[in-house]
Amino acid sequence: MNTSTEQTKPILTVSNLNKTYAGGFQALRQINLNIIRGEILALLGPNGAGKTTLISTICGIVRASSGTVRVEGYDTVKDYRKTRSLIGLVPQELTTDSFETVWATLAFSRGLYGKPPNARHLEKVLRDLSLWDKKDNMIRTLSGGMKRRVLIAKALSHEPLILFLDEPTAGVDVSLRKDMWKIVNDLRSKGVTIILTTHYIEEAEEIADRVGVINNGELVLVEEKIRLMQKLGKKQLMLELDQELPRVPLSLADYQLELSNDGRRLVYTFDNQGTHSGITELLDDLKLAGIAFTDLHTSQSSLEEIFVNLVDETS
Amino acid sequence: MNFYGVLAIYKFEMARTKRTLLQSIVAPVITTSLYFIVFGAAIGSRIQQVEGVSYGAFIVPGLVMLNLLTHSISNASFAIYFPKFVGTVYEMLSAPISTLEVVLGYVGAAATKAMLLGFIILITASFFIEMRIAHPLIMLAFVVLTAVTFSLLGFILGIWADNFEKLSVVPMLVITPLVFLGGSFYSTDMLPPFWQSLSLFNPVLYLVSGLRWSFYEIAEVNVWISLISIFVFMLVCFFTVVVLFRTGYKLRS
Numbered sequence: 266m267n268t269s270t271e272q273t274k275p276i277l278t279v280s281n282l283n284k285t286y287a288g289g290f291q292a293l294r295q296i297n298l299n300i301i302r303g304e305i306l307a308l309l310g311p312n313g314a315g316k317t318t319l320i321s322t323i324c325g326i327v328r329a330s331s332g333t334v335r336v337e338g339y340d341t342v343k344d345y346r347k348t349r350s351l352i353g354l355v356p357q358e359l360t361t362d363s364f365e366t367v368w369a370t371l372a373f374s375r376g377l378y379g380k381p382p383n384a385r386h387l388e389k390v391l392r393d394l395s396l397w398d399k400k401d402n403m404i405r406t407l408s409g410g411m412k413r414r415v416l417i418a419k420a421l422s423h424e425p426l427i428l429f430l431d432e433p434t435a436g437v438d439v440s441l442r443k444d445m446w447k448i449v450n451d452l453r454s455k456g457v458t459i460i461l462t463t464h465y466i467e468e469a470e471e472i473a474d475r476v477g478v479i480n481n482g483e484l485v486l487v488e489e490k491i492r493l494m495q496k497l498g499k500k501q502l503m504l505e506l507d508q509e510l511p512r513v514p515l516s517l518a519d520y521q522l523e524l525s526n527d528g529r530r531l532v533y534t535f536d537n538q539g540t541h542s543g544i545t546e547l548l549d550d551l552k553l554a555g556i557a558f559t560d561l562h563t564s565q566s567s568l569e570e571i572f573v574n575l576v577d578e579t580s
Numbered sequence: 581m582n583f584y585g586v587l588a589i590y591k592f593e594m595a596r597t598k599r600t601l602l603q604s605i606v607a608p609v610i611t612t613s614l615y616f617i618v619f620g621a622a623i624g625s626r627i628q629q630v631e632g633v634s635y636g637a638f639i640v641p642g643l644v645m646l647n648l649l650t651h652s653i654s655n656a657s658f659a660i661y662f663p664k665f666v667g668t669v670y671e672m673l674s675a676p677i678s679t680l681e682v683v684l685g686y687v688g689a690a691a692t693k694a695m696l697l698g699f700i701i702l703i704t705a706s707f708f709i710e711m712r713i714a715h716p717l718i719m720l721a722f723v724v725l726t727a728v729t730f731s732l733l734g735f736i737l738g739i740w741a742d743n744f745e746k747l748s749v750v751p752m753l754v755i756t757p758l759v760f761l762g763g764s765f766y767s768t769d770m771l772p773p774f775w776q777s778l779s780l781f782n783p784v785l786y787l788v789s790g791l792r793w794s795f796y797e798i799a800e801v802n803v804w805i806s807l808i809s810i811f812v813f814m815l816v817c818f819f820t821v822v823v824l825f826r827t828g829y830k831l832r833s
Contacts, residue, residue, distance in 0.1 A: 286833060324674040327833050346582070346676040354674050360667030364599060369592075376588025377675045419671070 275299035276458050277323070277427060282332035284318055284482075292318040294482040296332070300427070300460060305453050306487075307469035308462045309572055310479035316462035317357060319479065320429045324354045336427065350378055353420030357431040357462075359412045363405035367396060367415055370404060371422045378423035390421045394448060410441040417448065421457075428452060430461040434468060446472050466572050478572060500565050502533040502544060507557035514554045520547055531558075585677040589685025590692075593659050597693050604693065605700060608647055612701045615643055616708040619765055630767050631798045636709035641792040642764025643705070644698045645726065649759060649784070651697050652727050653751050656690035656734030661741050664831075673832060679825035683818070687735055691727035698723055711795065718803065719794035725810045726787055730755075732817035739824050739831060758784040768800050783809065 277300035284293040292315050300306055310316045321327040323334050325345060334341040336348040362370050371387050391397045394414045399407060404415060413433065420428060430449070434442040442465075449472055453459055463469060469476050469490065477487040486493070509528040520543070523532040535542045551558070597604045619639055630638040663669035672682060705711065713719055733750075741747040762784030768776050779785050780801070790806030793799035799806075825831070 325832075326670055326673045328828060346678075349674060349676040352674070354670065356667070356670050358667050360670065362668055363666075365592075365595075369595070373588050373592050374671060376584040376591075377671060377677060379582040379584050379676055381584055 274302065276302040276337060277460075278333075278335045279319075279323065280333045280335075282319070282322065282334065283330045284315075284322055284327060285330045292482050293322065293329075296482075296484050298477065298484060298487060300458060301475075303453065303456060303458055304474045305449065305459045305461070305472055306475045306477060307473035307490075308460065308477045308479055309464065309466065309469055310462070311464060314479045315482040316479055317431055318482075320354070320431050320460070320462060324352055324429060325349055346379075350380075350423065351426045353423065353425035353428045355413075355416045355420045355428070355430045355433060357435060359409060359416070361404045361412055361415060363403070365404055366401050367391070367404060367407075367418070368400040370415065371418055374419040375422040380423045386424065387422060390418050393451065394418050410437060410444075413437065413441075413445070414448075421452075425457070427458045427460070430459065432462055432464070434463065434465060442468070499534055500542075500563060502535065502547075502561060502563050504531040504533070504551075504558040505529065505560040506531060507559050510556065514556075516554055517547075517550055520550075531556075582675075582677045582681050585675060586681045586685045586688070589672075589682065590689045593655075593686060593689030594692065596659075605697070608651070608697050609700060609704050612643060612647070612704045613708070615639070616705065631769075631796075633796050633798065634709060637711045637796070638767075638792075639765050640702070640705045640709065640711055641795050642759070642762075642788050644701050644723070645762075645784070645788045645791055646756075646759045646764055647701055648694050648698050648723065648726050649730050649755050649787075650751050652690055652694040652730035653734035653737065653755060655693050656687055656731040657738035657741065657747055657750075658734075659686045659690055660735055660738035661747055664738075669831070679822055682825070683732070683735065683821055687728060687731040690731035690734060691724070694727040694731065695723055698727070713795050714797050715794040718807075719791065721807065722787065722791045722794060722810070725807070725814060726791075729810055729814035729817055732814065732821055736817060736820055736824065739821075739829065742830065755784075758782055759788075763788050763800060783813070786810070 277298075279296050279298040282293055282296040283291070285291045296319060308316050308319070318327055322329050323336075323341065325341060329342075334348075336351050339347045341348045362373075365373070368387070368391075371390070372382065375383065375387065388397065391400055394417060396411065396414055396418055399411060404412060407415065417428075417430070417433070433449070434445050437445065446468070449459055449461065461468075461473075473490050475487060476490050476493055478485040506529050510524060510531070511528060513522050513524050513531070520533055523534075524530070525532070533544070533547055535544070616636060619635070621636075623635070627635045629635065660669075663672065737747065737750050761779065762782045763779065764784075768779045768785070771779065786801055786806040786809050789800040790803050790810070793803045793806075823829075
């Protein structure tokens with residue numbers, strides 16, 4: 266089989282997935298999603314958007330009301346043994362067996378997933394996550410960051426192809442967050458497909474290949490991060506004026522310029538995707554209008570701004 | 581069959597016993613010794629024999645049954661309730677493991693612990709009284725069936741409970757009274773006819789009577805009725821667990 270076709274073939278397919286809880290709350294609405302082998306997909310969404318429900322449904326913790334989930338072509342309900350053995354899950358909460366040692370809890374997880382003991386693999390996982398010197402420590406004696414690593418180690422103990430990280434850096438300080446990003450990137454380089462939920466936009470901006478935005482149980486979009494920022498992002502040119510300008514001259518009306526309240530700055534918003542920005546013409550027209558400037562710079566809207574706009578639009 | 585999964589749960593649960601040796605082993609031995617001092621020495625000195633057996637020896641099967649029932653239930657109910665309480669149950673629910681395998685792991689460990697305790701009590705009792713076991717295989721059958729059945733019941737209780745109070749309600753308010761009123765420490769022949777008849781509705785009477793028969797060949801109900809009853813109850817408990825897992829009751833939303 267063609268290797269590139271194999272690589273772009275989805276490792277996980279979610280089709281028409283719906284979840285309505287017993288109380289009538291619809292947590293997921295008609296979710297369709299393909300996860301590509303080896304990618305990092307970040308699922309963004311505000312609290313209660315349905316991120317954890319989606320992950321829990323894929324992993325078998327929550328039952329879908331309708332729709333299907335396939336992992337490597339296997340149905341997660343009918344072929345649950347096959348699909349679950351391919352998936353590792355790191356939950357949002359630091360739920361650990363406090364009185365167990367790190368080693369014992371990893372050995373338990375590996376066994377639970379039907380894998381024979383393999384001390385070499387567990388050692389490698391612990392070393393990769395800088396936990397090897399803690400292997401005989403009781404989990405309750407570890408810091409929050411270390412516990413989070415233990416949860417990742419547990420999820421990797423059975424050598425999964427897909428790893429779900431549910432808000433892996435929630436409540437984690439900046440330094441640890443960056444460590445976690447490095448861990449995620451290292452895992453991806455080893456061929457693990459990673460789906461993480463987060464509401465830290467910078468996290469998605471930093472490590473994701475694709476970004477999915479979920480709001481009110483609906484998957485609003487899934488797009489490559491760079492394309493998303495190009496497609497939905499705005500670029501702006503800021504001009505610091507030499508002299509105060511009372512109003513934008515009529516000759517410049519086509520550019521839809523914004524003038525700051527103090528009259529010292531002009532802002533020009535232009536198409537991010539287009540090949541023609543119109544900057545050259547604007548600068549020429551400014552010269553013709555006798556408007557001089559002392560400085561200029563451009564800025565691009567962040568993923569956070571794009572996300573906020575999307576969520577606002579869909580709410 | 582996820583053999584490693586069953587073994588992982590079993591070993592995990594047995595490891596808990598190692599960590600809590602005082603609570604798991606030493607406490608029941610001391611309690612049993614106290615029973616022998618109070619019932620065997622103090623009361624037993626006034627009741628010479630019951631149906632041809634010394635009073636101290638007469639209460640041994642009842643004591644074993646009391647501990648088997650209460651510890652099977654508490655071991656199994658805690659084993660499943662605690663992961664629910666702390667949230668680690670997510671791992672079991674997302675693992676490639678079937679209901680039967682989960683039950684084998686948890687109930688197997690809970691029953692093993694209860695049976696070990698039963699044998700420790702028998703050994704402790706042998707220091708206080710002379711006893712004989714007329715039918716060791718029947719005794720073993722009663723011990724195994726009781727431990728497995730009440731571990732299954734405990735497992736159901738652990739799934740149902742959503743707080744620690746509910747977890748202790750059944751052992752404290754149902755099982756212990758039934759054991760005390762089920763002829764553990766007396767023969768129902770000692771009761772007035774009305775209470776004798778009422779005792780026949782107590783399921784624990786059948787267990788104590790059956791186990792006592794395996795020791796001394798004295799029974800208040802036919803031993804085969806006792807064995808069949810506990811076997812049927814085991815099947816009922818097992819299928820209840822299967823239904824709970826299939827429906828995801830209090831486990832999967």
